[in-house]
Amino acid sequence: MGAMDVHYDLHSHSIASDGTLSPDELVRKAHGQGVRVLALTDHDTTAGLEQAQQAAVATGLTLVPGVEVSVTWERRTVHIVGLHVDPADATLQAGLAGLREFRKWRAEEIGRRLAKAGVPDALAGASRHAKGSIIGRTHFAHYLVEIGRAASVRDVFKRFLVQDKPGHVAGKWASLEEAVRWIRSAGGQAVIAHPARYRLTATKLRKLMDEFMACGGEGMEVVTGSHSRDECAAMAAHVRRQGLWASCGSDYHGPENPWIDLGKLPPLPADCRPIWDSPGWPSPVAAATH
Ligand code: AMP
Numbered sequence: 001m002g003a004m005d006v007h008y009d010l011h012s013h014s015i016a017s018d019g020t021l022s023p024d025e026l027v028r029k030a031h032g033q034g035v036r037v038l039a040l041t042d043h044d045t046t047a048g049l050e051q052a053q054q055a056a057v058a059t060g061l062t063l064v065p066g067v068e069v070s071v072t073w074e075r076r077t078v079h080i081v082g083l084h085v086d087p088a089d090a091t092l093q094a095g096l097a098g099l100r101e102f103r104k105w106r107a108e109e110i111g112r113r114l115a116k117a118g119v120p121d122a123l124a125g126a127s128r129h130a131k132g133s134i135i136g137r138t139h140f141a142h143y144l145v146e147i148g149r150a151a152s153v154r155d156v157f158k159r160f161l162v163q164d165k166p167g168h169v170a171g172k173w174a175s176l177e178e179a180v181r182w183i184r185s186a187g188g189q190a191v192i193a194h195p196a197r198y199r200l201t202a203t204k205l206r207k208l209m210d211e212f213m214a215c216g217g218e219g220m221e222v223v224t225g226s227h228s229r230d231e232c233a234a235m236a237a238h239v240r241r242q243g244l245w246a247s248c249g250s251d252y253h254g255p256e257n258p259w260i261d262l263g264k265l266p267p268l269p270a271d272c273r274p275i276w277d278s279p280g281w282p283s284p285v286a287a288a289t290h
């Protein structure tokens, strides 16, 4: 395989957060589907990285240790991916532990609100789907689908878990500055995840990018599983103008979402600078011949 063929996927989830595969299964599946450099970026935890790294060594895939940090910015939830983070960093771990504390309280609150809306035992059901890791809204969604209260995970979000719906609880996550600081403390690069998902005006997105870069943020996802072709082109123009490094990642959560698969991402537009060309990344040839 030539250097140009290396398939990078720099955003994915395992059972350590709201994905459904174990880190081991995720790495093997990614490798089998042609991914050569994979970042595991679970929400607010690095618990899956050790197992993922063992599987990566066994299969010959290059694992980028990562995390996806939940952020509240101007009363919205925004996600910041950290790439090449050292999971042993105490500042990062203290920050993530605080977010998981909020998650625990939020899960209880979602459970109480759903009970009032006529859905009993949702916390217990969601906990079962979380299998001992962090509890996210996705786990509540899996439970409501399981008990027949909704047809799909998407349907649960729309009817129960978003703004103005009975199970919605406002996020109180990290500040943008904290998220970038924790990631940089752990030696990582901070990347704005799936920017088109936030439905920001161009002016507001520029404000987000400006503040992010002022904190030391370096990259933004251009190609992701949730961006349309037009959105990829628009985000490519934004990273070019701002001088951000471009990233790409599937945001894979497991085989239950067949519309997002591993190894299927289109290439980054030719006119943006891939983050793997930034200082500190291993050469693509080394990654390809691993
Ligand atoms: P949380 O961090 O617990 O608030 O949950 C956010 C996660 O829920 C995202 O990372 C997605 O995996 C998932 N999610 C958010 N919105 C939707 C949606 N409309 N349909 C399906 N999954 C969603």
Ligand code: MN
Residues within 6 Å of the ligand: 013, 018, 019, 043, 138, 253
């Ligand atoms: Mn998720």
Ligand code: MN
Residues within 6 Å of the ligand: 068, 079, 193, 194
């Ligand atoms: Mn996200």
Ligand code: MN
Residues within 6 Å of the ligand: 011, 012, 013, 068, 251
């Ligand atoms: Mn994600």
